[in-house]
Amino acid sequence: MTIRPRFLGPGGKTGTFTVDAGSTGTGRSTWEPFVDTWNERMGDLYPLPEFSASTVDGFRGTMRSVALEDTAVNELWADSPVSTRAVGTYEHDQIRLYVGLRGAVTLRDPHDHAGDTTVPAGTYFLHHVVAENHFHTTPVIGTRIFIFPGHALRSLVAGKPRTGRATSSAAKILMAHTEMVQRTVGGLGPAAAHASRNALLELARGLVLDQFDDQEPVFTPALAQAARDLADARLTDTDLSPATAAAHLHVSVRTLQRAFASGDESFSAYVRRRRLEEAARALAAPGALLSVSEAAARWHFTDSSHFIRAFKKRYGTTPARFARRPA
Numbered sequence: 001m002t003i004r005p006r007f008l009g010p011g012g013k014t015g016t017f018t019v020d021a022g023s024t025g026t027g028r029s030t031w032e033p034f035v036d037t038w039n040e041r042m043g044d045l046y047p048l049p050e051f052s053a054s055t056v057d058g059f060r061g062t063m064r065s066v067a068l069e070d071t072a073v074n075e076l077w078a079d080s081p082v083s084t085r086a087v088g089t090y091e092h093d094q095i096r097l098y099v100g101l102r103g104a105v106t107l108r109d110p111h112d113h114a115g116d117t118t119v120p121a122g123t124y125f126l127h128h129v130v131a132e133n134h135f136h137t138t139p140v141i142g143t144r145i146f147i148f149p150g151h152a153l154r155s156l157v158a159g160k161p162r163t164g165r166a167t168s169s170a171a172k173i174l175m176a177h178t179e180m181v182q183r184t185v186g187g188l189g190p191a192a193a194h195a196s197r198n199a200l201l202e203l204a205r206g207l208v209l210d211q212f213d214d215q216e217p218v219f220t221p222a223l224a225q226a227a228r229d230l231a232d233a234r235l236t237d238t239d240l241s242p243a244t245a246a247a248h249l250h251v252s253v254r255t256l257q258r259a260f261a262s263g264d265e266s267f268s269a270y271v272r273r274r275r276l277e278e279a280a281r282a283l284a285a286p287g288a289l290l291s292v293s294e295a296a297a298r299w300h301f302t303d304s305s306h307f308i309r310a311f312k313k314r315y316g317t318t319p320a321r322f323a324r325r326p327a
Contacts, residue, residue: 031059042067046094046147049132050086061141066185068197072147073178077101081139087132093150095157097126097204099166099175101142108134117161119143124171126208127161128154144178152201156208164207172250174203177226184233192232199225220259223249227256231271235278238300242267275299276314279307283323292319 031051038048042065061078076082098105104120119125121142128150137143164171181196188196202222227245234240245267246256260266265273279295282288290298296307311319 028056028059031056034063038065042072045070046072049084049134052083052085055080055082064182066182068181068185068193068200070149071197071200073182073200074145074147075143075182076145077142078137079140081137082141083136084132084134087134092129092131093154094129095126095146095148095150095153095204096129097124097146097148097207099124099144099146099171101144103138103141103143105135105137105141105143122166123163124166124207125161125163126153126157126204128158144175146178146200146204148201148204153205153208156205162208168207169250170203170207173223173226174200174207176249177203177229180226180230180233192229195225196229199229220262223251223256223259224263227259227267228270231267231274235271235275236298236300240271240300272310273314275301276311279311279319280315280322283319284325288323295319 035048035051058080059078059082060080061076063078064075066073098107098119100119100121100123102121104118106116106118107125108116117125117127166172166175177196177199181200185193185196199222203226206222226249230245230248231240237244242253242256246253249256256267260270276299279299282290282298283292283295292308293304296304299307301307301310308318311317311322315322
């Protein structure tokens with residue numbers, strides 16, 4: 001059994017923790033540390049229900065949670081069924097989005113007003129939670145569960161749950177941003193974590209509105225933010241370009257370019273500016289041994305002369321003089 005917690009930011013509310021019950025352990029010895037960690041980090045905000053004994057004792061799989069302030073993303077892959085035994089009686093005010101990856105999750109209405117809701121692979125279900133749902137899964141399950149604060153989306157989903165295909169444009173861009181957050185959350189500072197949290201909320205709002213498409217993207221601010229987050233994580237990648245960013249975000253290059261059209265700079269200009277900023281940071285760092293030619297190569301400028309001209313235009317001095325400035 002492995003559990004790898006890492007939390008950043010004020011109040012310890014941003015970070016990730018993972019429990020793997022594959023070859024390293026199964027059952028209660030794996031499940032309970034995850035629950036304990038969740039209760040410590042997120043329990044006051046989002047209490048867990050009580051799970052069945054068969055879930056706890058027979059668990060075989062992987063659970064990973066990413067917490068960004070008041071928003072959480074939980075991913076479950078298991079080769080054993082998961083079900084609740086008891087749910088709390090306190091009131092909730094949260095939005096949950098279930099995305100089926102394999103198998104199915106079935107939610108039971110706590111008041112039996114609407115009956116069961118099943119979320120199979122390839123679909124999503126988003127609803128406002130005011131009372132905890134009992135749920136159970138198929139024996140083989142893969143699902144991603146988002147938890148958002150109620151105020152963020154309540155007006156759009158209260159009393160009217162939303163369902164759809166996880167292959168829609170809106171769902172795919174939300175999944176792409178989520179996967180990037182899962183990979184990079186351990187290195188995010190408070191400001192970047194806050195921006196990533198906001199992007200998740202905006203993309204979820206776009207999913208609710210179902211107005212994101214490749215012809216008229218109403219949700220361009222969220223797409224632009226997701227593209228910036230992607231660029232920030234890949235500034236030293238040789239192939240970072242509008243085409244690769246668009247492919248990663250499952251949109252066309254034209255759609256990506258339109259998302260930046262109302263702003264002050266294009267995607268390429270954003271990448272260029274951020275690379276210059278990171279180069280300046282590296283050159284000015286105490287004890288830095290990076291040469292101008294090395295900086296040009298690391299941040300993918302055509303050659304040293306091109307780098308020097310771009311740097312001087314932005315900072316009013318050459319990289320070499322900038323590096324020699326007094327701290």
